[in-house]
Amino acid sequence: MKNLALIALLASLSACTIMGDKTANNREWTKVSCIGFADWQVCHDQARKLCPNGYDTRNLQESLITQNRSMEVACKG
Numbered sequence: 001m002k003n004l005a006l007i008a009l010l011a012s013l014s015a016c017t018i019m020g021d022k023t024a025n026n027r028e029w030t031k032v033s034c035i036g037f038a039d040w041q042v043c044h045d046q047a048r049k050l051c052p053n054g055y056d057t058r059n060l061q062e063s064l065i066t067q068n069r070s071m072e073v074a075c076k077g
Contacts, residue, residue, distance in 0.1 A: 033070040051075035
């Protein structure tokens with residue numbers, strides 16, 4: 001039972017969120033956040049799902065205190 005509770009806790013701490021906005025050059029930038037024990041690879045995997053033809057990144061931010069990583073991506077092509 002303790003193992004199940006620990007697995008549920010770890011799964012809830014490792015989450016990704018996605019939010020979008022457009023810029024003056026009319027490219028849509030989407031914020032990808034990986035919270036918890038997720039590493040940068042989780043953010044990049046999420047970006048590849050959003051942009052199968054590749055993507056540009058900006059505003060990479062990381063907080064080791066809150067275990068939060070985020071970046072903005074714009075799909076190519």
